[in-house]
Amino acid sequence: MEKIMSLGNLIRVVIGSLAVFVLVGVSVPVSAHHSTAQFDSSRVIRIEGTITQFSYRNPHASISLEGTAEGAQDGAWTVGMTAANVLRNQGWGRSTVQPGDEVVMFVSPLRDPIALNDGSQGGLFVGIILADGSTLGSTDQDGQGSGEY
Numbered sequence: 568m569e570k571i572m573s574l575g576n577l578i579r580v581v582i583g584s585l586a587v588f589v590l591v592g593v594s595v596p597v598s599a600h601h602s603t604a605q606f607d608s609s610r611v612i613r614i615e616g617t618i619t620q621f622s623y624r625n626p627h628a629s630i631s632l633e634g635t636a637e638g639a640q641d642g643a644w645t646v647g648m649t650a651a652n653v654l655r656n657q658g659w660g661r662s663t664v665q666p667g668d669e670v671v672m673f674v675s676p677l678r679d680p681i682a683l684n685d686g687s688q689g690g691l692f693v694g695i696i697l698a699d700g701s702t703l704g705s706t707d708q709d710g711q712g713s714g715e716y
Contacts, residue, residue, distance in 0.1 A: 606675045606691040611705075613637045614644055614690075618668040623661045625650045630664065630695075631687065632672060639676055643687035646674050658703055664695075671696040673706055 616634015628648040635641045648654060664670065674690030683689050694704030 603675075603691055605677055605679075606689075607678045608675045608691075610638075610676060611673050611693050612639045612676050612690065614639075614672045614674065616644070616670065616672065618664045618666055618670060619643075620666060621664045623651050623654070623659070623663075625652065628654055628659075630672070630692070632670065634672070636688075640680065640688050643685070644672070644674070644690055645683055645685065645687040646672060646690045646692050648692040663703070664697065668698045670698060671706075673704070 614632065614634040614636045616632040618630060618632050620629075620631040622629045628651050630646045630648065632644050632646070633642065634644065636644070651659075672695050673693040675693055677689045680688060692704060694702065694706035696702050696706055
């Protein structure tokens with residue numbers, strides 16, 4: 568014996584299905600994007616220093632270094648990066664930089680320079696000159712170069 572869905576049940580199923588599709592459609596774009604508005608992308612600061620930590624993971628990798636900055640505060644810096652899977656496509660790996668490596672880092676600083684919770688200054692990765700002289704990202708003072716941020 569076939570059961571026929573009543574009009575009330577059919578309406579509930581349709582409304583429930585629409586609600587699921589709307590929630591999925593709204594949540595995916597929202598969770599997939601993080602703003603970089605807190606960084607001053609019109610400025611690029613050059614930091615000569617020593618890597619203290621490299622965190623190669625998702626959703627965002629980061630580098631910490633101690634160094635001398637041109638046009639900004641010397642000392643500890645925490646540099647935010649993109650996701651590890653994106654970095655991999657740009658030539659990065661887990662061992663690209665190690666604590667103790669001497670590098671030249673290019674970053675866009677925070678718009679409002681403040682000390683982060685650990686006392687460091689914050690920046691967004693633009694480029695790096697590695698200890699062996701190779702480069703990743705954009706490595707001149709204007710943020711130009713390879714074009715990969």
